[in-house]
Amino acid sequence: xxxxxxxxxxxxxxxxxxxxxxxxxxxxxxxxxxxxxxxxxxxxxxxxxxxxxxxxxxxxxxxxxxxxxxxxxxxxxxxxxxxxxxxxxxxxxxxxxxxxxxxxxxxxxxxxxxxxxxxxxxxxxxxxxxxxxxxxxxxxxxxxxxxxxxxxxxxxxxxxxxxxxxxxxxxxxxxxxxxxxxxxxxxxxxxxxxxxxxxxxxxxxxxxxxxxxxxxxxxxxxxxxxxxxxxxxxxxxxxxxxxxxxxxxxxxxxxxxxxxxxxxxxx
Numbered sequence: 001x002x003x004x005x006x007x008x009x010x011x012x013x014x015x016x017x018x019x020x021x022x023x024x025x026x027x028x029x030x031x032x033x034x035x036x037x038x039x040x041x042x043x044x045x046x047x048x049x050x051x052x053x054x055x056x057x058x059x060x061x062x063x064x065x066x067x068x069x070x071x072x073x074x075x076x077x078x079x080x081x082x083x084x085x086x087x088x089x090x091x092x093x094x095x096x097x098x099x100x101x102x103x104x105x106x107x108x109x110x111x112x113x114x115x116x117x118x119x120x121x122x123x124x125x126x127x128x129x130x131x132x133x134x135x136x137x138x139x140x141x142x143x144x145x146x147x148x149x150x151x152x153x154x155x156x157x158x159x160x161x162x163x164x165x166x167x168x169x170x171x172x173x174x175x176x177x178x179x180x181x182x183x184x185x186x187x188x189x190x191x192x193x194x195x196x197x198x199x200x201x202x203x204x205x206x207x208x209x210x211x212x213x214x215x216x217x218x219x220x221x222x223x224x225x226x227x228x229x230x231x232x233x234x235x236x237x238x239x240x241x242x243x244x245x246x247x248x249x250x251x252x253x254x255x256x257x258x259x260x261x262x263x264x265x266x267x
Contacts, residue, residue: 047126050262054118064119065143073146075260080147083239083257084154090238090254091158105235106155107227107253109242110166110176112261114149114185115142121263128264137168140175144183145259148241152185161235162187164194165226165247167219167266172196195226205229219266224250 050056055067066072090104108114120136136142155162168176173196177189188194202210202217206225209217217225223246227237231252240253243261 050126051122053260053262056118056122064122066116066118066146068146072260076146076148079257079259080151083151083241083255086239086255087151087155087158087160090236091160094159102231102234102236103161104159104238105161105163105230106239107163107165107230107237107241108148108152109223109244109247110164110168110180112145112243112263113241113247113259114145114152114164115176115179115183116145117142118263126263134172137172137179138175140179140182142179142183144185145243148259149180149183149185151241152187155239156187160238162193163230163235163237164188165223165230165240166194166196167222168196170196170198170200195230197222203229205232219244219246220250223247224252227252 055070199215
């Protein structure tokens with residue numbers, strides 16, 4: 001999870017409990033990072049709202065977990081239901097008429113789209129440190145984002161190709177694969193389907209913003225450029241999933257699905 005512009009939760013998601021709606025469709029400017037002329041929402045109260053939203057509990061192993069009965073889980077279920085309808089539609093179109101002459105595909109972000117980082121966020125006061133984050137990822141023990149691994153398997157069962165598009169680094173590939181297998185997202189975890197950030201040796205299709213040892217891609221450039229590359233391989237991306245708007249912007253997807261994440265913001 002590369003977060004050079006990561007903001008602490010918090011100002012970006014102040015309307016969390018009552019007014020922020022997460023759902024299917026094109027990403028919208030549902031959250032603002034602009035300076036406000038009003039006093040910001042109190043950060044202590046906001047962290048309590050975040051706990052309420054996730055139904056946060058500390059398990060016997062000392063790990064903060066989200067509740068399957070939480071509003072967070074309910075919002076995810078609504079996204080998943082809409083996404084399954086889109087996958088069904090694409091699968092039927094491919095079976096009966098072809099799909100624009102291309103194979104249907106779905107693309108998933110990983111961090112907080114498939115693997116939940118709530119424990120790290122809460123224990124680090126919703127901040128970010130590259131060293132502690134890398135150690136956390138390397139443990140390969142994050143729980144699933146409710147319903148997302150099932151959605152991966154659902155797409156594969158319907159004959160829709162599954163790809164991953166993540167800001168995790170190449171050095172974190174082994175841990176990512178291990179963790180995805182652990183939560184049941186064991187579909188297409190090879191290098192040809194899982195695209196991670198390789199700043200040292202960026203792929204040619206990102207040459208407009210990256211050269212070996214000189215990575216200048218924004219999150220949107222990296223992720224949209226990767227989706228463009230996937231489509232150049234003969235696929236039509238029928239659904240793109242992410243917890244950040246920057247996971248979804250830039251085109252090269254028929255539909256985008258924003259999963260809820262009130263703990264950080266990536267521009």
